[in-house]
Amino acid sequence: MSKLYxxxxxxxxxQTSFKDKETKKDVITKKxxxxxxxxxxxxxxxxxxxxxxxxxxxxxxxxxVMIPIKIFTPKDSSNVYFSQDGEIKIQGK
Numbered sequence: 001m002s003k004l005y006x007x008x009x010x011x012x013x014x015q016t017s018f019k020d021k022e023t024k025k026d027v028i029t030k031k032x033x034x035x036x037x038x039x040x041x042x043x044x045x046x047x048x049x050x051x052x053x054x055x056x057x058x059x060x061x062x063x064x065v066m067i068p069i070k071i072f073t074p075k076d077s078s079n080v081y082f083s084q085d086g087e088i089k090i091q092g093k
Contacts (some may be wrong), residue, residue, distance in 0.1 A: 006048060006082060007066045008034040013056055032059060032067075049083040064091035 012033045020027050030050040037043055048067055050056075059065065068086035073079065 003068045003086065004071065005066050006034070006046070006069050007064075008036065008046075009064045010059060010061055011035045011045075012061055013059055030054060030056060032065075046082065049081070051084045054084060054088070058090060059088070065089065066091070 010032055013031070014033065015028055015030050017026050017028045019025070031047045032050065034046045034048070035043060036046065048069060066089045067084055069082045070085045072081045072083065074081075
């Protein structure tokens with residue numbers, strides 16, 4: 001089976017938190033944000049959730065990366081979410 005990859009230049013990195021519905025505990029997630037401009041000129045911001053053990057030290061604004069991803073769409077929403085599904089490759093390394 002082939003993998004799906006996202007490739008781009010990091011716009012930013014951040015952490016978000018939410019309360020897990022089942023465990024009632026706060027969960028912190030790390031994300032990278034990318035900006036793309038579509039063919040019709042619309043600006044698209046894309047967030048990719050990183051795996052729990054992914055370090056952020058080398059993942060800085062302006063770095064070009066290629067990330068294997070999984071796509072997720074909740075049953076009650078038309079939103080599309082992306083999450084890391086393997087090792088991030090940094091351009092030039």
